[in-house]
Amino acid sequence: MTLEAFAEAITLAFGWPTVGWIIGGILLGIFIGALPGLGPSLGMAIMLPLTVPLDGGDAIILLVSVYSGAMYGGAIAAILINAPGTSAAAATTFEGYPMSRNGEAMKALAISATSSSIAGFFTVITLILLSPVLVEMVLAFQSPEYFLIALLGLAMITVIARGSMVKGITAGMFGLMITSIGTSTTTVTPRYAFEDYLGFMLHDGIDFVAVLIGLFAIAEMFKLTGEKGGISRSDTKISGGIVPGIRSTLSHPVTLVKSGYIGMLIGAIPGAGSTVSTFVAYGEAVRASNDPDSFKKGNEVGLIAAESSNNGTIGGSLIPTLSFGIPGSAATAVLLGGLVMHGLNPGPTLFSDELATTYSLFIALLIGNVLILVLGLAFVTRASIITKVDTDYIVPIIIVLALVGAYSLRGGDQIWLDVGTVVALGVIGYYMKKYDYSIIAFVLGVVLGGIAEQNLDRSLQLSDGSWLIFVNPLEQPLSLILVVLIVLLIFGPFLKPYAKGLLDRR
Amino acid sequence: MEKVNRRRFLKHATVATAGVSLAAGCLGDDDDNGADAEADDEFPTDNITIVIPFGEGGGTDDFARTVAAAADDHLDVSIQFENEPGAGGLNGTQDVAQADPDGYTLVAFNPPSTPTAWLVQQPAFEIGELEGVATVGRFPYIIYANTDYEIEDFGDLVDRYDDGEFDQIAGQGVGTMVDVVARALRDDVGLSWGDYIAYDGGGEVTEAVMSDEVSVGIGTDSGALAGAEEGRLEPIACIPDGGSAVFPDLESIAEQGYAEEGDPIDTLAMLQPSYWAPSGTPNEHIDVIAEAFEQATEDEGVQEWADDTGNVVEYSGPDEASQLLADVLETVPEVVDLEAVREEAES
Numbered sequence: 001m002t003l004e005a006f007a008e009a010i011t012l013a014f015g016w017p018t019v020g021w022i023i024g025g026i027l028l029g030i031f032i033g034a035l036p037g038l039g040p041s042l043g044m045a046i047m048l049p050l051t052v053p054l055d056g057g058d059a060i061i062l063l064v065s066v067y068s069g070a071m072y073g074g075a076i077a078a079i080l081i082n083a084p085g086t087s088a089a090a091a092t093t094f095e096g097y098p099m100s101r102n103g104e105a106m107k108a109l110a111i112s113a114t115s116s117s118i119a120g121f122f123t124v125i126t127l128i129l130l131s132p133v134l135v136e137m138v139l140a141f142q143s144p145e146y147f148l149i150a151l152l153g154l155a156m157i158t159v160i161a162r163g164s165m166v167k168g169i170t171a172g173m174f175g176l177m178i179t180s181i182g183t184s185t186t187t188v189t190p191r192y193a194f195e196d197y198l199g200f201m202l203h204d205g206i207d208f209v210a211v212l213i214g215l216f217a218i219a220e221m222f223k224l225t226g227e228k229g230g231i232s233r234s235d236t237k238i239s240g241g242i243v244p245g246i247r248s249t250l251s252h253p254v255t256l257v258k259s260g261y262i263g264m265l266i267g268a269i270p271g272a273g274s275t276v277s278t279f280v281a282y283g284e285a286v287r288a289s290n291d292p293d294s295f296k297k298g299n300e301v302g303l304i305a306a307e308s309s310n311n312g313t314i315g316g317s318l319i320p321t322l323s324f325g326i327p328g329s330a331a332t333a334v335l336l337g338g339l340v341m342h343g344l345n346p347g348p349t350l351f352s353d354e355l356a357t358t359y360s361l362f363i364a365l366l367i368g369n370v371l372i373l374v375l376g377l378a379f380v381t382r383a384s385i386i387t388k389v390d391t392d393y394i395v396p397i398i399i400v401l402a403l404v405g406a407y408s409l410r411g412g413d414q415i416w417l418d419v420g421t422v423v424a425l426g427v428i429g430y431y432m433k434k435y436d437y438s439i440i441a442f443v444l445g446v447v448l449g450g451i452a453e454q455n456l457d458r459s460l461q462l463s464d465g466s467w468l469i470f471v472n473p474l475e476q477p478l479s480l481i482l483v484v485l486i487v488l489l490i491f492g493p494f495l496k497p498y499a500k501g502l503l504d505r506r
Numbered sequence: 507m508e509k510v511n512r513r514r515f516l517k518h519a520t521v522a523t524a525g526v527s528l529a530a531g532c533l534g535d536d537d538d539n540g541a542d543a544e545a546d547d548e549f550p551t552d553n554i555t556i557v558i559p560f561g562e563g564g565g566t567d568d569f570a571r572t573v574a575a576a577a578d579d580h581l582d583v584s585i586q587f588e589n590e591p592g593a594g595g596l597n598g599t600q601d602v603a604q605a606d607p608d609g610y611t612l613v614a615f616n617p618p619s620t621p622t623a624w625l626v627q628q629p630a631f632e633i634g635e636l637e638g639v640a641t642v643g644r645f646p647y648i649i650y651a652n653t654d655y656e657i658e659d660f661g662d663l664v665d666r667y668d669d670g671e672f673d674q675i676a677g678q679g680v681g682t683m684v685d686v687v688a689r690a691l692r693d694d695v696g697l698s699w700g701d702y703i704a705y706d707g708g709g710e711v712t713e714a715v716m717s718d719e720v721s722v723g724i725g726t727d728s729g730a731l732a733g734a735e736e737g738r739l740e741p742i743a744c745i746p747d748g749g750s751a752v753f754p755d756l757e758s759i760a761e762q763g764y765a766e767e768g769d770p771i772d773t774l775a776m777l778q779p780s781y782w783a784p785s786g787t788p789n790e791h792i793d794v795i796a797e798a799f800e801q802a803t804e805d806e807g808v809q810e811w812a813d814d815t816g817n818v819v820e821y822s823g824p825d826e827a828s829q830l831l832a833d834v835l836e837t838v839p840e841v842v843d844l845e846a847v848r849e850e851a852e853s
Contacts, residue, residue, distance in 0.1 A: 045567075045589070052575065052807055139717040139738075183593065190593075200600060200629070204592035324716065325732035326709040330561065333709075337568045343814030346732040412557075412590045412601040454706070461703055462674070462719065 175445020
């Protein structure tokens with residue numbers, strides 16, 4: 001039955017016009033993803049009504065291809081101009097953009113294409129094999145675990161932020177405070193919304209994609225205006241081509257595999273998953289490195305970690321969406337709408353009667369990954385030329401693109417809120433960087449604050465206010481494990497010398 | 507509500523060609539002059555924008571886009587969508603309420619949900635003044651539980667809450683429609699839950715019940731389908747009378763003897779996707795759009811979508827939509843202690 005379905009799925013996915021939809025979807029996705037501020041969810045929402053005349057399977061394959069292409073496309077702007085379109089691409093800027101500054105944009109783009117497609121490939125194969133088990137894993141995560149996953153992400157600040165820890169924590173706290181603007185899910189009372197003056201403008205808080213665009217793209221453009229030449233610094237030689245990029249990716253198989261699976265497993269957790277996964281994978285790469293100080297300066301291993309976990313997340317996030325109709329992100333929510341619209345109701349039928357359709361979806365992702373590799377290496381790497389163009393031309397173009405991106409995030413009054421956010425965070429980001437306040441710590445705070453708050457609130461409501469819900473070995477063993485991980489992450493560096501001393505004495 | 511009635515009056519009092527001038531004459535120097543002048547022109551000549559006051563991919567979004575995309579084929583112009591989420595749908599709704607009443611800007615929401623959010627939050631615009639364009643379907647809230655508890659029927663569930671086996675109930679955010687329905691179930695039907703656990707969206711609620719974080723939850727019927735097929739969720743009762751197209755065999759609480767047909771809970775727990783125009787939009791414009799929606803609901807593709815998703819697609823016109831809004835604004839404050847909702851939500 002399973003093999004039969006698999007064979008049928010292969011004929012489906014490779015048949016015409018299905019292959020055409022995959023190619024079209026990937027191309028469109030890459031294009032939308034590469035524009036700052038336009039992410040997979042918007043791209044898919046635009047496509048959704050257009051899929052009505054298509055056959056159900058083709059429609060979903062088109063949507064998934066847009067999703068996959070946009071997730072990869074997000075890396076292009078992140079690497080070249082420091083403008084991540086999604087929170088998932090934020091971790092890519094940490095190493096990808098410094099590489100562009102060092103004149104290695106082409107290599108960075110090659111690494112991104114190679115690690116995205118390889119990780120996308122093996123995580124999807126794993127998914128095909130493991131999907132029944134993953135379904136159980138998804139349900140093992142509840143509110144306390146979501147809170148702790150977010151906390152784990154925040155604890156990564158201690159690993160990722162180099163230099164002054166006080167400054168790192170200050171930046172993280174500032175990020176958390178920004179997320180306290182707007183209506184919390186447990187009350188209908190807006191906080192810091194200045195309703196009398198602003199109406200509903202701040203009710204939904206500050207959009208973190210606007211924060212990311214301001215913090216990375218705009219702040220960097222401010223900085224570039226003070227420099228001569230292109231994005232790749234004038235004192236560096238343009239070096240590193242496509243082949244060294246591929247070689248570099250392949251010579252770090254452990255990081256590639258580990259990060260891909262971190263992306264897949266954490267990405268499968270609805271809610272927190274797709275946001276946290278790339279940060280955890282990046283943090284793990286920093287932690288495992290012999291030379292953590294080389295990060296944030298264009299370390300290839302960090303880029304491989306971010307990019308492979310990013311694409312691993314796609315497969316993972318499909319699991320709760322397909323099996324329970326629980327979307328873990330805006331993008332999978334739109335996909336869910338598409339599934340239902342075409343009569344493919346999520347649930348067990350997708351893994352029994354409709355198994356062939358589900359497999360054809362996964363196979364489409366595999367084909368998509370091959371396309372990403374080919375297109376990425378053959379064409380996208382050419383875009384590295386942008387880093388050589390004089391900043392006099394680049395800066396105004398990027399600022400316009402970034403503001404247009406912000407303008408299109410939401411509607412109504414919030415349009416101007418988002419545009420304002422981009423400009424304000426651009427200024428703040430510029431000075432933070434200048435005075436060595438960790439941008440990563442700030443981003444982690446902004447991205448994770450809402451998830452942490454909401455799930456902390458709910459956990460305590462569930463337990464009637466008892467904090468034991470986080471450390472109960474019988475009821476919530478998974479929580480206890482996460483708590484231990486967090487403690488180790490924070491206090492590990494202090495404990496290590498003692499542990500070593502003890503071992504040496506013996 | 508006055509303006510709703512005025513619109514209804516106008517609609518009945520005026521006849522085709524004389525309508526425009528008569529309306530303008532009646533209203534004298536009312537602020538509707540501009541709109542009436544435009545009503546003489548051909549309509550529509552420009553693209554129509556439908557604001558969806560919720561995020562992409564939600565139930566409201568799916569319904570609004572699917573039907574409106576089909577209506578697009580019956581108009582000479584295109585329909586565009588704009589998602590404008592925030593404040594339980596009030597953000598986008600307010601913007602449309604304050605937009606030019608020319609028929610080119612509409613908002614899509616599903617009473618009773620957004621009007622209830624308006625009653626709870628009391629923002630500074632009158633939702634009751636919106637003109638109904640069309641109601642295009644309905645879907646009910648149902649109550650479901652984790653399968654492990656082997657709950658037999660609604661009566662069994664009521665008993666178990668009374669015995670103290672259950673105390674919590676899961677639903678979408680505090681102050682939303684689901685919260686209001688849960689309160690009505692407690693205060694009028696006798697389901698004695700003690701603690702309402704709020705989640706961000708319907709998907710999170712079903713997930714919480716499937717993983718037994720909370721044993722019982724309230725949500726839409728289509729949202730519970732996957733979990734029920736998987737054997738992890740057990741639908742217990744359809745809350746309003748009228749039944750669920752997704753679970754045709756599921757009895758309503760009235761059928762199970764815990765409410766009367768026509769009780770206010772029927773209005774509260776049945777969502778009715780509809781489109782609305784700003785106050786003062788000319789009737790002729792509304793009628794043109796409403797007709798396109800009527801044809802859209804009969805489209806084969808839309809009907810197929812309805813069959814596949816278990817949504818009921820059914821057209822009713824501008825008058826019925828306006829009446830629905832008026833009914834909701836009247837019923838909700840009678841049934842639910844809104845002050846208590848506000849207080850609890852703020853604490």
